[in-house]
Amino acid sequence: MTRLALEQVGFVYPDGTRALDAVDLVVEPGASVALIGQNGSGKSTLVRHLNGLLRPTEGRVLHDGVDTAERRTAAMASVVGVAFQDPGRQIFSRRIRDEVAFGPRILGHSKERVVASVAEALELVGLTDVADQNPYDVGYSRRKLLALASVVAMETPVVVLDEPTTGQDARGVRRVATLVETLVTAGRTVIAVSHDMRFVAETFERVVVMQRGRVALDGSVSEVFAEAAWPTLASTFIEPPVAARIGARLGLGSTPTERAFVDAMAARGGS
Numbered sequence: 372m373t374r375l376a377l378e379q380v381g382f383v384y385p386d387g388t389r390a391l392d393a394v395d396l397v398v399e400p401g402a403s404v405a406l407i408g409q410n411g412s413g414k415s416t417l418v419r420h421l422n423g424l425l426r427p428t429e430g431r432v433l434h435d436g437v438d439t440a441e442r443r444t445a446a447m448a449s450v451v452g453v454a455f456q457d458p459g460r461q462i463f464s465r466r467i468r469d470e471v472a473f474g475p476r477i478l479g480h481s482k483e484r485v486v487a488s489v490a491e492a493l494e495l496v497g498l499t500d501v502a503d504q505n506p507y508d509v510g511y512s513r514r515k516l517l518a519l520a521s522v523v524a525m526e527t528p529v530v531v532l533d534e535p536t537t538g539q540d541a542r543g544v545r546r547v548a549t550l551v552e553t554l555v556t557a558g559r560t561v562i563a564v565s566h567d568m569r570f571v572a573e574t575f576e577r578v579v580v581m582q583r584g585r586v587a588l589d590g591s592v593s594e595v596f597a598e599a600a601w602p603t604l605a606s607t608f609i610e611p612p613v614a615a616r617i618g619a620r621l622g623l624g625s626t627p628t629e630r631a632f633v634d635a636m637a638a639r640g641g642s
Contacts, residue, residue, distance in 0.1 A: 372400030372558060373450055373528045374435050375421060381429035382416055382584075390416040392584040394430070400528065403555045404562045405571040408581035409608045414564045415456070417581070418531045421562070422451035449478050452527035456534040456564075458511075458518035467509075467517055468493070468502040474525040485524075492524040495550050512538045519550060530554055532563040536570050548574045572596060572612045572627040582607045596627035 375398040382391040390413050398404055406414045419425040420432050423444035432439045434450055452474070455461055464470035471492055475485045493499045496516040506514055515538050522530055532551075536544045544567070551561050551574050565571050571578060571592070578595040580588035580603065588595050588603055595604075596611045598619040604611060611627065618626030623635035 373560065374398070374400055374433075375451075375529065375560070376433040376436075377417070377420065377427075377430065378433065379430035380417075380420060380427045380432060382420065382425060383428045390584050391420075391427070394584070394586055396579065396586060396589070398529075398560060398562065400560055401555060401558045402560050402577060403551060403575045404560075404577045404579060405575040406562065406564045406579050406581060407566070407568070407571060407607075407609060408587070412581040412607065413584040414581050415533060416584075418453065418533065418562060418564060421529065421531060422453055423447045424453070448474075448525075448527075450527055451529040451531060452522035452525045453531040454518045454522040454533060454535065456537065458514040461518055461521065462506050462514060465505050466502075467498060467504055467506055470506055470517060471520045471524045474521055478525060480526070488524040488526055492520040495523060495546075495553060496520045497546055512540070512543055515539065516543070516546070519547070523550070523554065527559075529560040529562065532561065532565075534564055534566065536565065536567045544570055551575070568596075568610065568612045569614075569628075572615070573629075580604065580607055580609065592627045593625040593631070597625035 377394050377396040380391055380394040383389050408414050416425060420427060423439055439447060462470055464473060468489060471489045472485050475488050493502055496519055498513060498516060498520060501509055506517055519535060535547045539547060554561050578592055579586055580595060587607060588600055596615045601611060614629050614632040615627045618632050618635060626632040626635050
């Protein structure tokens with residue numbers, strides 16, 4: 372398992388845009404963390420530092436205490452797997468099964484291990500029945516799931532998902548949530564960038580709010596979506612989940628999920 376740490380990380384793009392500014396962040400092995408914030412807040416820039424696609428202008432990124440500046444990007448691919456927001460950026464095989472197998476093959480996994488990991492990943496995202504089809508013969512939502520499966524099959528200790536629920540219906544969102552739960556239960560770290568606050572609240576243990584390249588809030592789901600944090604969320608143009616807003620109006624405390632809301636209502640009724 373891998374401990375990730377960003378120490379005073381800053382990043383400036385060639386055009387002079389400062390995307391990250393003095394970011395300190397630690398992610399322990401096996402954690403589930405959602406990064407939220409408006410477009411341009413630095414979320415995607417941050418996660419691209421985790422696997423070396425971007426290198427900090429200032430500060431350090433550490434994998435288990437080792438500065439990633441000392442490691443090649445290719446070497447970090449076995450530690451941090453990233454599923455990009457646009458599946459078209461990473462799909463190139465003519466068969467879904469081959470697409471999922473590409474990553475673990477490149478990492479040098481045995482044939483038997485590749486077959487097993489591909490089968491498991493396809494099962495997790497519900498693509499077993501189309502495993503021999505061309506990726507572009509299925510719809511966008513399934514190509515999105517294919518991109519997730521391709522990263523999952525690499526068996527990296529850290530999995531980064533950039534807007535994983537984009538284009539998914541309710542069933543697809545539930546499938547992605549189950550995927551996250553399965554990975555975390557297996558001891559893998561999952562970090563997701565998302566604009567879907569209900570998905571974030573119901574799926575992740577920790578939420579990091581980005582604003583203008585800095586960490587504005589960092590805490591549990593209950594802390595970040597509690598009414599006391601709403602002014603900060605509003606400054607980042609984020610609305611808390613519906614359950615949190617209704618719970619606050621009824622004086623139920625922090626109820627970021629429907630389950631928390633129901634439990635709080637039940638507790639009130641029994642008191």
